[in-house]
Structures are given as structure tokens and as C-alpha cells.
Amino acid sequence: MRGRAMADRDTRDSRDVLAESEQAGTEGDTERRAHPRRRLAIGIVAVAVLAVLGGGAAVVVPALAQPPAEESAPRVHTATGVVSRGDIAEQVRTGGKLGYGNSRALGSALPGTVTSVPAVGTVIGRGEELFRIDDQPVVLLFGALPAWRGFEAGMSNGRDVRQLEENLRDLGFFQREPDEEFTWWTAEAIRNWQKARGLPRTGELPLGSFMFGPAAVRVKSVDTGPGSPSGGAVLTVTDTGKQITIDLDADLASVAAKDTKVQASLPDGTIIDATVTSVGAPSEKEGEDGKKTMKVPLVLTPDDPAAGGDVIDVTVSASFTRILATGVLRVPVLALLAGPDGTTQVEVVDGKKSRLVTITTGTFGDGLVEVVKVVDGKLDEGDEVVVAQ
Structure with missing residues (x-):
């Protein structure tokens, strides 16, 4: 202006x-x-x-x-x-929110009772326990393909088998080249992994005893506590990296191209250097005054993952430079x-x-x-x- x-x-x-x-x-x-x-x-x-x-x-x-x-x-x-x-x-200044991104709910297809859940804020990585059903662990494995069946001898080939073997390899239990065939080597790697975790060595993984996800997660909230029946959402989790989300007025979108450098100010005055990592499509959103305006959703990633310390879920002021x-x-x-x-x-x-x-x-x-x-x-x-x- x-x-x-x-x-x-x-x-x-x-x-x-x-x-x-x-x-x-x-x-x-x-x-x-x-x-x-x-x-x-x-x-x-x-x-x-x-x-x-x-x-x-x-x-x-x-x-x-x-x-x-x-x-x-x-x-x-x-x-x-x-x-x-x-x-x-x-300088174009606008409000945003600092938090952990990509919030989603996790549950299990296993029937039974929820017997153990992690504390809020816990970070869960590859091969680690998310929660327990009937005192049996539900673990997190990495991969883009969602879990849609269990793993056992005689099953048909598939990309999910390769994804499982890649996880077993990265956990140190599968020594061969991952492929799409479930073989004795696959079952043996599962048995060795189960032994290391103190579980029965079955060589099988029933559906619901594991989940595939793109990366480690952070527990945002516990939705179902111990003693409750399973079947619904047990945890709400997020990514482990902080991000700043902004709904920018559409007429200011030119200041926020992807890879644009931005400075964000926390309520205590701390300055965070960040980069625009995602620019969404404009959409109509309703403001506090009830009027609808076109907004462009932005995601900013702090250059320093530790920026802001333990401060989370707070409003920030982001400053863009418009030429x-x-x-x-x-x-x-x-x-x-x-x-x-x-x-x-x-x-x-x-x-x-x-x-x-x-x-x-x-x-x-x-x-x-x-x-x-x-x-x-x-x-x-x-x-x-x-x-x-």
C-alpha cells in the first residue's frame, strides 16, 4: 500500500x-x-x-x-x-499460528481393550510402540502405503511387503535386498524383531498390530484412555517439526511465493527465521466478523527446528517483504x-x-x-x- x-x-x-x-x-x-x-x-x-x-x-x-x-x-x-x-x-505483516503440523487421529483394527497409552508430547519413531491393545503393542513403521492387510507366510506379493522388509532392514533385522515377496527370510526377520522386543516369536504381523506412516510422530492428545474398548481413535498425533500456518489475504499472495524467507515474532518478542514451504490454493473463508474473503493457506517452516523452545500453539506475527x-x-x-x-x-x-x-x-x-x-x-x-x- x-x-x-x-x-x-x-x-x-x-x-x-x-x-x-x-x-x-x-x-x-x-x-x-x-x-x-x-x-x-x-x-x-x-x-x-x-x-x-x-x-x-x-x-x-x-x-x-x-x-x-x-x-x-x-x-x-x-x-x-x-x-x-x-x-x-x-513490509507486509499478518498473523499466524506456531504449532506442530499435520494433526491426525490414530486407532487400531485390533479388537479388545486399550491397556496402555503414551504421555502427551512423546515422540514415537520407527519400530516404537504407539499404544497397547490387550497388552499387545501397536507399533509404528515408516512408509507411504497404508496398512491394509497383515503379514504371514503364503500371502501374495505386494508393495507393502517391500515396505515391511525395508523397515526390518533399517531396524537391523533383515539382511537381504527388500522385494515384494514374503519369504522365509521375511518371517525370520519378524521373529528376530519380536524376540528383541520380548514378544512371542510368531513370524507374523496381524493387521492392527502395526501402522505405516511417513515419519516419526508426536503425541498431541490421548483420545481413549486405558480401560476403554478399542476401535476408535486412541491418539491424536502430529509431525515432529514445528510449522507456522497462515491464512493470507489473496490480494497479498505475491509476497509469499514458495521458498520466500520470512521473519515471525513470538508474543515474547523472540524472532524466528522461517521459509515458506507450502502455498495452497485460494479458498473462501469466514472471518470473525462473519464476512467471507479469499484466503491463501501458507505453511512456513522455521529454519532452526529448535526455534521458540517449548513455546507451542501460540499466535505469531509474520513479516513479509513486498517489492x-x-x-x-x-x-x-x-x-x-x-x-x-x-x-x-x-x-x-x-x-x-x-x-x-x-x-x-x-x-x-x-x-x-x-x-x-x-x-x-x-x-x-x-x-x-x-x-x-
Whole structure:
């Protein structure tokens, strides 16, 4: 968003500027005085600040300029800034939530009674116990193919057999090349694994005694406690890595392409560096005010997995950078002066003297403004201009 409103300079200040310029000579040079010239306060939104609302919505909040200086007001302190060439950008801030991603429920097809469950926050890896039914463990194995049948001698070939053998190999119990055939070697690997876990050495795995999943899981909640019948969801689990989820206004989607670097701020002020890892399709969502707007779902992954420590399920403020103009001549917004007849000027420093240059401005952002055209005078990259402090 670009704020471009400039407060009008009072008539007396305009006459002062013109009088000083004429007194300096035909070249417009004026000797720089020990005290700074009176400068006009600029009512410009130098940076579009997006305020965070619930659900990731954002609104533009204009930055407030100082009121015009009165004749009797204290003098304006000045410094210098540099004319540069580069991009004009603005910061887009929106709300999100830090948590563990991909929440889902886990249960078992085994009939019986739930006899043991893990504590919330437990991380369960390959070959480890999820919970127990009739005191028999239900274990987690890795793989993309869901479990749809048990494993036993004489079963037909299939990709699930290869997936099982890959797990047995990675657990250290299968020494051959995994394939899709259930052989004596497969049964023997199961028996050795069962022995290592203190279980009966059957060489078989009935459906419901194991689950396939893509990776380790973290227990988010226990949905069925010990003593309850099995059959429904026993645990709710998530991935083990933290992520930030955001529903971004669709008209701001250009700031959040995949692999974009983002900074997120926790409630205690901690800054987390993150990367956009997923950009979903726009969809209509209802806000707190009951109105429906188009949102783009984003997933951000912290660059440091340990970022935020134990803080979880909290609202964060994410900051994106949007490029508004590329490779343009730029001056600090606080260098702008109101010139005669509604023109805009900057005061360029030439050694101990200074001169006024009339310009046409373009895009505003991040405390800088684009110089579209130099109307009167000369302005180059590297020049120093007077700025208000």
C-alpha cells in the first residue's frame, strides 16, 4: 500500500524558501547555515504498515506525521541521507499460528481393550510402540502405503511387503535386498524383531498390530484412555517439526511465493527465521466478523527446528517483504520538501552549500520514495540530501 499524502506548507514558509533561493544567486546555491532550515512536516505514509488481525487478516494503518511546525516551535534538527538506486519495498505483516503440523487421529483394527497409552508430547519413531491393545503393542513403521492387510507366510506379493522388509532392514533385522515377496527370510526377520522386543516369536504381523506412516510422530492428545474398548481413535498425533500456518489475504499472495524467507515474532518478542514451504490454493473463508474473503493457506517452516523452545500453539506475527519497484532512483522520505506551486523538492548538499532540486515522486515504501523525474536541477546516485530527524 502506498501513502502519498503531503501536508501543504504554510504560505509564510513558502516565501521564506523562495527568498533564500533567490538570495543565493542564479545557480540556486545557498550557504548551509549552522542551524537547520525550517522544514515542512510531511504527512506521508512512508511505510505501509499492515496491522495483524485474527485469522491472518490485515488492514492498512497509516503512519502519523508530525504536525506542521509553527514559527515559534523549536527548530527542526537535520542530518543527511544518500540518494541511492535500488528497490522500493514494504513490509507486509499478518498473523499466524506456531504449532506442530499435520494433526491426525490414530486407532487400531485390533479388537479388545486399550491397556496402555503414551504421555502427551512423546515422540514415537520407527519400530516404537504407539499404544497397547490387550497388552499387545501397536507399533509404528515408516512408509507411504497404508496398512491394509497383515503379514504371514503364503500371502501374495505386494508393495507393502517391500515396505515391511525395508523397515526390518533399517531396524537391523533383515539382511537381504527388500522385494515384494514374503519369504522365509521375511518371517525370520519378524521373529528376530519380536524376540528383541520380548514378544512371542510368531513370524507374523496381524493387521492392527502395526501402522505405516511417513515419519516419526508426536503425541498431541490421548483420545481413549486405558480401560476403554478399542476401535476408535486412541491418539491424536502430529509431525515432529514445528510449522507456522497462515491464512493470507489473496490480494497479498505475491509476497509469499514458495521458498520466500520470512521473519515471525513470538508474543515474547523472540524472532524466528522461517521459509515458506507450502502455498495452497485460494479458498473462501469466514472471518470473525462473519464476512467471507479469499484466503491463501501458507505453511512456513522455521529454519532452526529448535526455534521458540517449548513455546507451542501460540499466535505469531509474520513479516513479509513486498517489492514495489525495482532498480529505481530513491531518496529518503524525510528529505522531501513542499516547493512552490505544489511541487516537491529535496535539498542537495554540495560541500558547505546546498541547492534545491525539484522532483516528481513515485512509489513509497520502507522509508524511501522513488524519484520518477528530476524536473529542475540535478540529482544523481550518491548525492547527499538533507533529511529531518
